[in-house]
Each structure stands twice: as C-alpha cells, then as structure tokens.
Amino acid sequence: MKLNKRIITVMVTVLALFLVLVGYLTYFTVFRAPEIIKSNHNPRIWEREKKILRGTIYDRAGVVLAESKKDGDNQERVYPYGSIYAHTIGYNNRNYGKTNIESQFNDYLMKTPSVIDVLRKDTAEDEGEEDPLTKGANLSLTLDHSMTQLAAQLMGNDHGSVVALNPVTGEVYCLYSSPTFDPNEAKLTENWDELTERSDSPFFPRATQGLYAPGSTFKVVTAAAGIDEGHENFTFNDKGKTTVGGKPFRNAGGKAYGQIDMSDAIRVSSNVFFTQLSQVIGKDALREKAKDFCVMKKVPFDIPTNAADGVFDDIDNAELGSVAIGQGKLRVSPFNMALVASAIANDGVIMRPYMVEEAFFEDGESVYNATPEALSRATSSRAAAMIKEYMVGCVRGGTGTAAKVPGIDVAGKTGTAENERKGKTHAWFIGFAPADNPQLAICVMKEYSGHGGGSVCAPIAAKLIQNALNSGLITR
Amino acid sequence: MKKFFQNIRPLLLLLLLNAIGMLLMYIKGVDTLEDMAILCSAMCLLSIAMYAIITLFSLGDSYLFIIISMLSTVGIIMQSRINQDDGMRQMKLYLVGVAFFFIALFVYKCFHKHFEKFTFFYWGLSMALFAFTAVFGTVRNGAKNWIDLPGLPSIQPSEFIRILFVLSLAAIFTRARSRKKGKYIPYLERKKIKSTRLMFAAGIAFSNALCLFLQREWGIALLFFAIYIAFLYIYGENKLFFAANMVLVIFAAFIGVKFMSHIQVRISAWLDPFNDVDGKGYQIVRSLFAIGEGGFAGTGIGAGSPYLIPVVNSDFIFSAICEEMGVLGGVAILMLYFLLVYRGFKISLSSTNEFNKAVAMGLSVMLGIQTFIIVGGVTKLIPLTGITLPFISFGGSSMITTFIVMGMLQAISSIKGEVTDEIE
Numbered sequence: 064m065k066l067n068k069r070i071i072t073v074m075v076t077v078l079a080l081f082l083v084l085v086g087y088l089t090y091f092t093v094f095r096a097p098e099i100i101k102s103n104h105n106p107r108i109w110e111r112e113k114k115i116l117r118g119t120i121y122d123r124a125g126v127v128l129a130e131s132k133k134d135g136d137n138q139e140r141v142y143p144y145g146s147i148y149a150h151t152i153g154y155n156n157r158n159y160g161k162t163n164i165e166s167q168f169n170d171y172l173m174k175t176p177s178v179i180d181v182l183r184k185d186t187a188e189d190e191g192e193e194d195p196l197t198k199g200a201n202l203s204l205t206l207d208h209s210m211t212q213l214a215a216q217l218m219g220n221d222h223g224s225v226v227a228l229n230p231v232t233g234e235v236y237c238l239y240s241s242p243t244f245d246p247n248e249a250k251l252t253e254n255w256d257e258l259t260e261r262s263d264s265p266f267f268p269r270a271t272q273g274l275y276a277p278g279s280t281f282k283v284v285t286a287a288a289g290i291d292e293g294h295e296n297f298t299f300n301d302k303g304k305t306t307v308g309g310k311p312f313r314n315a316g317g318k319a320y321g322q323i324d325m326s327d328a329i330r331v332s333s334n335v336f337f338t339q340l341s342q343v344i345g346k347d348a349l350r351e352k353a354k355d356f357c358v359m360k361k362v363p364f365d366i367p368t369n370a371a372d373g374v375f376d377d378i379d380n381a382e383l384g385s386v387a388i389g390q391g392k393l394r395v396s397p398f399n400m401a402l403v404a405s406a407i408a409n410d411g412v413i414m415r416p417y418m419v420e421e422a423f424f425e426d427g428e429s430v431y432n433a434t435p436e437a438l439s440r441a442t443s444s445r446a447a448a449m450i451k452e453y454m455v456g457c458v459r460g461g462t463g464t465a466a467k468v469p470g471i472d473v474a475g476k477t478g479t480a481e482n483e484r485k486g487k488t489h490a491w492f493i494g495f496a497p498a499d500n501p502q503l504a505i506c507v508m509k510e511y512s513g514h515g516g517g518s519v520c521a522p523i524a525a526k527l528i529q530n531a532l533n534s535g536l537i538t539r
Numbered sequence: 540m541k542k543f544f545q546n547i548r549p550l551l552l553l554l555l556l557n558a559i560g561m562l563l564m565y566i567k568g569v570d571t572l573e574d575m576a577i578l579c580s581a582m583c584l585l586s587i588a589m590y591a592i593i594t595l596f597s598l599g600d601s602y603l604f605i606i607i608s609m610l611s612t613v614g615i616i617m618q619s620r621i622n623q624d625d626g627m628r629q630m631k632l633y634l635v636g637v638a639f640f641f642i643a644l645f646v647y648k649c650f651h652k653h654f655e656k657f658t659f660f661y662w663g664l665s666m667a668l669f670a671f672t673a674v675f676g677t678v679r680n681g682a683k684n685w686i687d688l689p690g691l692p693s694i695q696p697s698e699f700i701r702i703l704f705v706l707s708l709a710a711i712f713t714r715a716r717s718r719k720k721g722k723y724i725p726y727l728e729r730k731k732i733k734s735t736r737l738m739f740a741a742g743i744a745f746s747n748a749l750c751l752f753l754q755r756e757w758g759i760a761l762l763f764f765a766i767y768i769a770f771l772y773i774y775g776e777n778k779l780f781f782a783a784n785m786v787l788v789i790f791a792a793f794i795g796v797k798f799m800s801h802i803q804v805r806i807s808a809w810l811d812p813f814n815d816v817d818g819k820g821y822q823i824v825r826s827l828f829a830i831g832e833g834g835f836a837g838t839g840i841g842a843g844s845p846y847l848i849p850v851v852n853s854d855f856i857f858s859a860i861c862e863e864m865g866v867l868g869g870v871a872i873l874m875l876y877f878l879l880v881y882r883g884f885k886i887s888l889s890s891t892n893e894f895n896k897a898v899a900m901g902l903s904v905m906l907g908i909q910t911f912i913i914v915g916g917v918t919k920l921i922p923l924t925g926i927t928l929p930f931i932s933f934g935g936s937s938m939i940t941t942f943i944v945m946g947m948l949q950a951i952s953s954i955k956g957e958v959t960d961e962i963e
Contacts, residue, residue: 080911
C-alpha cells in the first residue's frame with residue numbers, strides 16, 4: 064500500500080536519526096572527549112586535584128623545584144626558585160591552567176598507586192605519614208639546579224636563551240629563557256595582566272620555541288654537508304667579498320683571508336668561503352643535511368618545541384648562499400642549535416633530548432623511566448671528528464677565544480646574525496666540552512644584542528662549563 | 540495466564556534493572572535502605588501489575604509498557620541520585636502518569652471514532668491555551684510558558700498542545716477524504732486532496748509555530764515543523780505544496796537566525812562553545828565535560844559529579860546518564876527510545892483505521908524527534924533547544940503528556956479490524 068510505504072519512509076528517517084546520535088556519541092567519545100576534558104574549564108579536574116596531593120618535582124640532585132602544600136581543603140603549588148623554571152616546569156594554576164611539564168606530565172603528577180599495591184606492601188612502617196593513596200607520583204628531572212641558577216644570573220636582564228645538554232645521553236642540564244616570570248600563584252595572579260601585555264613577551268619560551276636566524280653557527284651544518292659530499296679539500300681565495308647568484312656577500316668587517324680551507328674558514332668564520340662552498344654542495348644536499356641535523360624539525364621533547372620548514376622551497380643560488388651562512392629565510396630555535404653542537408660532539412649522532420628522568424611514587428616504585436635513544440644520524444663520524452677539530456681551532460685562536468676554559472679544550476662556533484632590526488644582530492655561541500671526551504653541549508643566544516657572539520655569548524658558555532667542572536657534572 | 544508468561548523475559552530484565560540500580564545507589568550511600576526498598580518494590584510491583592493487565596485483557600502491544608517502565612526506572616534512579624526528594628516526586632509522577640496512561644487508553648479505545656470530528660476544536664483549544672498562557676502565564680528561564688494556578692501544580696501548556704496538534708493534523712488530513720456522500724472512500728482511489736484542506740493544515744501548523752516562537756519554545760516549534768512535514772509528505776499528495784512549505788520553513792528558520800538575538804546566541808554557542816565558556820557556552824561545555832569524563836563505561840552511579848551540570852534534572856539529564864552510566868549506557872537508553880518509536884510506527888502501520896493510523900504516526904514522529912532534539916542538543920550535534928527527555932526528565936507536564944501519548948498508542952494497537960470491511 065502506497066500510504067504504508069510512505070509511513071515506512073518516515074519511520075526509517077526518524078530511526079536513522081537515532082543511529083546518527085549513536086554514531087556521533089561514539090565519535091565524540093573516541094576522538095573529541097580526550098581533548099575536551101583536558102580543558103582548564105573542566106571543573107572535575109579541580110575536584111580531583113583537591114583529593115590528590117600533586118607530586119613533587121626534583122632536579123637531578125634532589126633539589127625541590129616544585130611542590131604542593133596542603134592548606135585545609137585546598138592546595139598551593141609552590142615554586143621555591145620563582146621565575147627560573149617557568150619555561151621548563153611551567154605552572155599549575157586554577158585560573159590560568161597548566162603549562163610545560165605541569166601540563167605534559169599531569170597524568171603522572173596526579174597518578175596514585177593502586178589500592179592493591181599499597182595493601183600488598185608493608186603498611187606498618189611509616190605511620191602518620193602522608194597517605195600513599197592520595198599523593199601523586201614525583202618527577203625527577205635531568206636539570207641541574209646550580210647550572211640553571213648561574214645561567215639566569217649570567218643572562219641578567221638580556222633577552223635570550225641558554226641550553227645545555229649531555230650529547231651522549233640527551234639529558235638536558237639547563238634550559239633557560241629570558242625574560243621570564245614568577246609562576247607562583249600569588250605572583251601570577253598579581254602580575255597576569257601586566258605580563259600578558261608586556262611587549263617583550265615574558266611568557267614566550269624562547270629557548271624551545273623562539274625561531275631566529277642562526278647566523279654563522281649554521282656553518283657547522285654547511286661544513287658537514289661539504290665533507291659528507293666529498294668537498295673536504297675545497298679551498299677558496301677569500302678577498303673579503305664575493306658575489307653568489309648575483310648577490311654580494313662580505314665577511315664581517317670586510318676582512319680578506321686569502322687562500323683558505325675549511326679549517327681556516329670555521330676558525331675565522333668566513334662568509335665568502337661558505338657561500339662559495341654552498342654552490343658546490345648544491346641545494347638538495349644542503350637541505351638533506353639540514354634535515355639530518357633536525358634544524359627544521361619539531362624535535363620530540365618533554366615540552367613543546369618549534370621549528371620552521373620550507374626554507375629550501377623554490378630556493379635560488381643567492382638564497383642558497385644566504386642559508387649556508389645562517390641567514391636568508393632560515394630560522395632555528397636555540398634548542399635545535401644546541402642539538403647541532405651535540406651531533407658534532409657525539410660522533411655525528413643526535414640523541415633524543417629529555418628532561419624528565421623518572422616518575423616515582425613516595426615508596427620509590429618507578430612508573431616512568433626515560434631511556435637514551437638516538438634521534439638522528441646527523442653526519443658521518445669522520446665529518447664530526449674533522450669539524451670537532453675545526454671548532455677547537457675556533458676557540459683556541461679564532462672568533463671563539465672567549466669560550467676558553469683552563470685545563471680543557473672547548474670546541475665552539477660563534478654567530479652574529481643579521482635580522483629585521485638594523486644593527487641589532489643576534490649573538491650566538493654553540494659548542495661542547497671537553498673536546499676529547501664531550502659531556503656537555505651548549506648553546507647560548509642573546510636576541511637583538513647588537514654584539515658579536517664571540518664577545519657576549521662565548522664568555523657565558525665558558526663560565527657554565529667551568530661551573531659544571533667544579534660541581535662534578537663533567538670531568539676532564 | 541499463558542499469555543502472561545509468553546513474553547515474560549523482558550519483564551524480568553526490567554525487574555533486574557530496578558534491583559541493580561537501587562542497590563548501587565544504596566551502596567554509594569545516596570539513599571537509605573528503607574527508601575530504596577520501598578521505591579524498588581513499588582516499581583517492581585507496579586510493572587508486574589501493568590504488564591499483567593495489558594497481556595491478560597488483550598490490550599494490544601505488550602512491549603510498549605515494558606519499554607516505558609525501563610525508561611521511567613532509569614529516570615527515577617537518576618533523579619534520586621541527583622536529589623533524593625526529586626526521586627520520590629518523580630516516583631509519584633510516574634504513578635500519576637500510569638493513571639493517565641490507563642485513562643487515555645480507555646477513553647481513546649472507547650471513543651476513538653469521535654476523535655476525528657473535532658479538527659477545529661483542537662486548534663481552537665490550542666490557541667486558547669496559548670492566549671491563556673500569554674495573559675496569565677509565569678516567566679521561567681526567560682520564557683513565559685508556565686501557568687501557576689492556586690492549589691494546582693504548575694503546568695506547561697505547550698506540552699499538552701503537542702497532542703492537540705497531532706490530533707488536529709490527523710483529523711484534517713484523513714477526514715478530508717474519509718466521507719463522501721456518507722461513504723468512506725479508499726485512500727488510493729482519491730485523486731487529489733482538496734487544496735482548501737491543505738491550506739487549513741498549513742494554517743494550523745504555522746499558527747501553532749508562531750505562538751511557540753513568541754513563547755520562545757524553539758525546541759517545540761522545531762518539533763511541530765517536523766510533525767507537520769511528516770504529515771505533508773505522507774498525506775499531502777501535492778509535491779508543489781510540499782516544496783513550498785519546505786521553502787517557507789527554511790525561510791522562517793533563516794529569519795529567526797538572522798533577526799532573533801536569542802537564536803543567534805544559541806547558534807554561536809553551538810558552533811564554538813569554548814569561545815565563551817562562562818557565558819553562552821556554559822551549559823553545553825559543562826554537558827560535554829560530563830559526557831567526556833564518563834567515557835564508554837561511565838564513572839558508575841553515585842561516583843560522578845552531576846551537580847556540576849546545569850539544569851541537570853531536566854534538559855541535561857542525558858549528560859548525567861552518560862557521565863555515570865557511560866556512553867554505552869546512553870546508547871542503551873537511545874536504543875530503548877529507538878524500540879519505542881519503532882513499536883509506535885508498527886502500530887501505525889498495522890492499524891486499519893485511517894485516522895488512528897495518522898494519529899499513531901504523528902505521535903511516533905513526535906516522540907522520536909523530541910528525543911533527537913534534546914539528546915542531539917546536549918551532545919552538541921545540533922544547536923541546543925530546551926525540551927524534555929521523555930520519561931526521564933523531571934517535570935509533571937512532560938511526564939503526564941508522554942504517558943497520555945503512550946496510552947493513545949496502546950489504545951490504537953488494541954483496536955483491530957473495525958473499519959477494515961468499510962475500506963475494502
């Protein structure tokens with residue numbers, strides 16, 4: 064019957080709507096819900112946080128960097144060293160949410176042991192202690208408190224970043240960005256409006272997310288590309304200036320160095336040599352090398368990182384010359400440049416960087432452990448060994464002499480990068496020590512400083528290396 | 540007695556649901572054992588009695604009441620979990636609803652032949668109720684759609700107008716061709732429905748919708764349009780008129796979106812609720828948090844935080860169900876509605892009286908679309924419009940209306956073959 068057919072059509076339509084609802088609910092639960100419930104506005108997060116004491120965060124030696132204190136029903140997150148860890152640990156705030164480690168490792172900081180585990184263990188021992196069921200897991204970081212404190216002191220009011228890590232394991236010792244802010248609850252609430260409006264963006268984590276022209280420090284990557292492509296014996300008669308692809312390039316101060324090879328070119332930081340070398344290497348080989356060094360890659364890390372891609376798209380010879388000396392459209396974060404130094408230090412291999420070593424319950428039971436692993440084979444170990452020698456030469460008798468540390472050899476490369484502000488060059492230094500047994504790779508960067516990397520960044524690196532030697536973090 | 544035991548399984552399932560729900564609440568310390576025992580046994584006894592009456596006296600579809608009882612049980616459990624007093628009141632409302640179910644069942648069963656005669660009386664009564672609300676109504680949540688009479692519980696007339704609306708449309712579409720010179724004319728022989736009738740139908744639909752618009756009952760207005768479109772599709776016999784009406788409905792919606800700030804607020808809250816979490820998006824965001832936190836399995840009854848959801852006992856009850864019983868629980872509830880709507884259409888399909896067929900169809904569409912509008916709304920599938928979830932939301936008018944609707948469906952299912960010979 065025609066009438067019934069139509070009623071069936073209406074019925075199928077209405078019933079189909081129910082299936083749409085079921086499908087949508089499933090989609091929502093699988094794909095949308097996990098993100099949505101993390102929102103700072105979700106009241107259930109804070110309901111739960113009232114019941115669980117958030118885990119403590121320690122540096123590598125057990126110094127408390129963040130802890131929660133009970134205040135009746137409420138908790139207060141205390142950061143005893145104020146601003147210096149704001150860009151690594153971040154903050155946990157009822158009004159402003161969570162950032163960095165407080166956000167990325169929230170699940171561990173709020174993780175409690177299972178009831179069964181607690182019952183199984185001997186509960187008789189520490190009576191009167193904090194109930195193990197209501198304390199989240201603690202985090203042990205690889206950060207070194209004394210080095211971070213010194214870095215903050217040395218940077219002072221200058222804007223920039225300091226990154227230091229172990230090139231062999233990937234443990235990050237120091238990650239500091241300036242300017243910064245005090246993440247403690249009272250201070251954050253008090254200063255929030257001013258901080259968000261300040262033109263120097265104190266909330267911006269420069270070390271991991273700031274993208275800058277790397278300047279001459281990038282010549283390390285160009286040199287590696289040259290050696291790996293078989294141009295290690297390339298020499299050029301440096302007259303202080305040259306033209307590549309119709310674009311003129313000059314050395315700093317217009318100095319002419321005569322017939323030089325790669326070793327000399329790194330020591331004196333010759334722009335003429337490297338722009339010419341780039342034409343021999345070619346854009347494809349340089350792009351591949353840049354990829355191997357991860358300079359255009361958002362490196363997987365315990366907190367968000369940043370990178371810019373697309374530099375090599377539609378690139379002409381003149382632009383290739385610019386990129387080879389770290390100018391042009393190339394933008395790299397200080398964190399990634401520290402990894403470039405670590406690649407040369409570690410026989411050409413970049414280890415995956417990490418900052419959270421372990422998450423563990425009060426009773427010592429471990430629930431998360433970082434393991435060192437290789438991230439990328441940046442260059443051949445032969446090229447790494449050669450460039451290491453050149454970088455040692457740079458600190459011994461080139462642009463990087465201010466990075467010298469008595470008793471050990473330091474390898475380094477300076478950079479002074481031009482940018483959109485005339486005369487306000489970025490100052491860079493990347494390096495590692497000791498050169499014969501590298502245990503510390505470092506990148507010091509000052510944005511818009513107007514000075515050379517050799518004069519303002521290399522001395523900071525030297526002091527940090529000296530401090531690491533004194534504290535026993537690295538050995539001769 | 541054989542009939543009673545034929546389909547006993549779903550009944551046992553229902554009793555089990557009751558027992559588990561009440562036990563869970565007792566364990567969670569939401570309620571005292573005594574209250575729970577009274578609630579649980581009352582629900583169980585009532586369900587058994589109703590089931591017995593319907594099967595033993597051959598009152599038609601034996602699944603309808605079981606599905607209703609299951610949904611009501613979930614409603615009572617959730618209401619008690621949120622607020623113990625509301626749970627008891629919901630229980631009482633359920634009893635009143637069952638009474639109305641049987642009143643509607645017997646009244647409709649006995650007098651159904653007369654119901655098709657009052658086309659314009661239904662419309663007039665609707666308009667009168669609208670006018671009465673407009674003059675004597677009380678403002679709640681920014682809309683004047685309640686009537687508070689001294690000595691009586693407050694009622695929401697728009698709930699009852701829904702039934703009148705379905706009856707008036709059914710009458711106008713089926714009577715238009717039912718009698719000619721005192722004889723029924725079979726549906727297929729009729730060439731064309733008189734265009735005057737179509738115009739009357741459109742007049743009834745749009746006058747109702749206009750009143751609902753003025754009362755800011757967007758949800759129910761949407762529901763009325765859906766029912767009207769379904770009737771037009773099935774009985775209209777005029778593609779041009781159907782298309783013209785669709786255009787008009789879309790135009791009305793467009794005007795509403797363009798010029799009514801209240802609707803704009805809802806649309807923007809739907810598109811990006813996180814843009815204004817403390818303002819426009821507050822309700823929907825809170826609802827999504829609850830559903831998201833529940834996940835597939837839910838937190839368990841008594842272990843969630845339904846008090847963090849706004850208007851949780853009526854419009855947002857589905858979010859609370861998803862939080863505590865999980866999305867799987869929510870889907871199970873949706874499947875119960877699915878079955879109920881399916882039974883409703885099946886009753887319509889097997890009915891041999893044209894008017895009853897149309898009424899059953901209209902009521903089924905109403906039930907299905909209403910559920911879709913509110914569940915889709917709280918899950919952010921469609922813009923949120925305040926409307927109750929049948930059997931589960933707290934509220935007397937909604938509860939009684941829904942039970943009357945079910946009573947009518949039950950009555951239609953029990954009326955068999957009375958007009959068959961007249962048609963064929």
